[in-house]
Amino acid sequence: MPLVPSICPYCGVGCGLLLDVEGGKVVRVIPNKNHVLSKGKVCGKGASAHKSLYLPSRLTRPLKRVGGSFVEVSWDEVLNEIADKIKEIREKYGGRAIAIYGGCQNTLEEVYLMSKLVRFLGSNNVDSCARVCHEPSATALRETVGVGASGTSVEEMVNAKVIVIAGEQLTESHPVLVDYLLKAKERGAKVVVIDPVFTKTARYATLFLQVNQGTDVYLYNAVANYLIQNGLYDKEFVMKRTKGFEDYVRVISRYTIEKAEKITGVPKGKIIEFAELISQKGVIFSWGLGLSEGGGVDAVRAYLNLMLLTGNVGFSGAGPIVYRGQSNVQGSGDLLKPWQLPNGPLTPENAERLSRIWGFPVPLERGLTVTDALLNDNSVRAMILVNFNVAHSMPNRAKVIRRLRELDLLVVLDAYMTETAELAHYVLPVAMWAESEGSVTSLDRLVKWRFKAVDPPGEARQTLFVLADLGERLGLRTGRDPREVFEEMKEVVPLYSKLGLADVMDHSKNSRYPNGELVLYSEKFLTKDGFAHFVPVEYREIDRRGNGLVLITGRVVTHYNTDSLSRYMGDIEEAIYLNPEDMRELGIREGQEVLVRSQCGEARVKARKMEGLKRGFAFMPNFLDSVNYVVCDVLDPETRIPLYKSTEVTVTPLSN
Numbered sequence: 001m002p003l004v005p006s007i008c009p010y011c012g013v014g015c016g017l018l019l020d021v022e023g024g025k026v027v028r029v030i031p032n033k034n035h036v037l038s039k040g041k042v043c044g045k046g047a048s049a050h051k052s053l054y055l056p057s058r059l060t061r062p063l064k065r066v067g068g069s070f071v072e073v074s075w076d077e078v079l080n081e082i083a084d085k086i087k088e089i090r091e092k093y094g095g096r097a098i099a100i101y102g103g104c105q106n107t108l109e110e111v112y113l114m115s116k117l118v119r120f121l122g123s124n125n126v127d128s129c130a131r132v133c134h135e136p137s138a139t140a141l142r143e144t145v146g147v148g149a150s151g152t153s154v155e156e157m158v159n160a161k162v163i164v165i166a167g168e169q170l171t172e173s174h175p176v177l178v179d180y181l182l183k184a185k186e187r188g189a190k191v192v193v194i195d196p197v198f199t200k201t202a203r204y205a206t207l208f209l210q211v212n213q214g215t216d217v218y219l220y221n222a223v224a225n226y227l228i229q230n231g232l233y234d235k236e237f238v239m240k241r242t243k244g245f246e247d248y249v250r251v252i253s254r255y256t257i258e259k260a261e262k263i264t265g266v267p268k269g270k271i272i273e274f275a276e277l278i279s280q281k282g283v284i285f286s287w288g289l290g291l292s293e294g295g296g297v298d299a300v301r302a303y304l305n306l307m308l309l310t311g312n313v314g315f316s317g318a319g320p321i322v323y324r325g326q327s328n329v330q331g332s333g334d335l336l337k338p339w340q341l342p343n344g345p346l347t348p349e350n351a352e353r354l355s356r357i358w359g360f361p362v363p364l365e366r367g368l369t370v371t372d373a374l375l376n377d378n379s380v381r382a383m384i385l386v387n388f389n390v391a392h393s394m395p396n397r398a399k400v401i402r403r404l405r406e407l408d409l410l411v412v413l414d415a416y417m418t419e420t421a422e423l424a425h426y427v428l429p430v431a432m433w434a435e436s437e438g439s440v441t442s443l444d445r446l447v448k449w450r451f452k453a454v455d456p457p458g459e460a461r462q463t464l465f466v467l468a469d470l471g472e473r474l475g476l477r478t479g480r481d482p483r484e485v486f487e488e489m490k491e492v493v494p495l496y497s498k499l500g501l502a503d504v505m506d507h508s509k510n511s512r513y514p515n516g517e518l519v520l521y522s523e524k525f526l527t528k529d530g531f532a533h534f535v536p537v538e539y540r541e542i543d544r545r546g547n548g549l550v551l552i553t554g555r556v557v558t559h560y561n562t563d564s565l566s567r568y569m570g571d572i573e574e575a576i577y578l579n580p581e582d583m584r585e586l587g588i589r590e591g592q593e594v595l596v597r598s599q600c601g602e603a604r605v606k607a608r609k610m611e612g613l614k615r616g617f618a619f620m621p622n623f624l625d626s627v628n629y630v631v632c633d634v635l636d637p638e639t640r641i642p643l644y645k646s647t648e649v650t651v652t653p654l655s656n
Ligand code: SF4
Pocket: 008, 009, 010, 011, 012, 013, 014, 015, 041, 042, 043, 044, 045, 046, 047, 173, 174, 175, 176, 177
């Protein structure tokens, strides 16, 4: 059988894979040399991705909860029952009581259908796991430059003079991009890493700023003030291509380098060196979850303001790159939003236009984010979760589990029996990435098609078919062919409207939205008025109640998110990582069992030394079973992302 082109199911780089199939099984993954971006490179996760298909925890038949356990049922029976229950709940409480939330493995066609189905049922309660990672990035980018996505491509890293990497562990989260970084360095690029932890990525840095967690806004505002005071900003760019400069100056003029040193913990000389490095032309401003989950939307705004101030956007070797963590998290964030319609802002005009295309009235009331529906608001009674393991990945896990148990109807579509599936009334087994087909959007707007290589196990079905079948039982007639749904999606979603399916399917071709450009904004910004907008923000100190350590969570290279897709990589110890001096002061030995306690929960784990960690901080990998029992549900006030990297904890030794 010829090799089947696919896209890696893990991070948002979206490396091209070729799947070798023997006897109905994917037996090998070969890096695709013709893939336009990855050009024959994959990391360890991508190279072993086929193993994720054959884990013993795969679901093969629909399940229905009866009492305390599950029984196997037929697809017809399960879909009829779910449809009847949804109708009953809608009758009793209205469409607002129904929600559909998706993980970011789902294809564009699947998220498009979720988006349509929930509106058909009468609510805008639709969201994705993009909410809990880069919603602040998408929001800040939209208001600043017009599109909530990377404004340049990772391919442009090699053309940059300076690459700033804020809050991102490339080596762990997006390993293939390290190659781009090394090539850029060979060509003379300087690399600035900003992180509270001396990460492996920091080893590549020309300049490393070890910033105190949550103080980014102060740092970036003080740097802006220094640039303006010293005439190091791009006056012409600011004058001709931006708006809001005067208001910005009014805010940042109170921020000083001296105070920045005290607040951020970064020596003054290094802050000035950073300012001077970014004052030249050819700077890529890139960032990861450390910025968005650490400081929320204001941290990203403050960072992007520096990009505008230095005029570093709209040409080769400059611009914003947001390191997204899942294969279709960009696409999911583009299409699944409770405060926006897939064709634009939630306005009567857009709702009217969409109603005409879809043939049913589109609701205008703002929907609930997945974080609010699980953590703050009990109005949703029926929830459909599509490949989204919220019982593991959300903060304050105990509270989320209680909330899921209270629902009148919880339907889970997943390939595995996850912690969330265990709580469901109905579990529907779905096909995985190599067992179905459809498109995904990379972290730099490259839209590519995954082809089906093998059949799913047992009775598992492609998510798109399950959604279409359920929709049909509820009265929504919709296409089931991913190619047809792709064409319909293009008609609705303006950013995707110019993509050609043939280019999307050809992995050697550039098929980036909106118009195929690697670099956006060369002539105008995609905001309403065509200008870039400064969005001034003030620094707010994180409210700390005690003298505990600040817990930071993050990825490690061998495991992936809640680990359902990477469990084959082997077990990893439940542990908290501490600065060696903090360990000494707390009387904790290497490997000793400790109690980690926060305002919302506790966990017993092993204590391990981490040399690169600042004093006062602790680190836990984000896929550990214990971690989200401890991480608290403090949400960014605007974008409702949990601030996963700012929980205050105490750590106490338990045994001798
Ligand atoms: S870098 Fe990301 S997309 Fe590429 S192979 Fe590794 S995990 Fe997959």
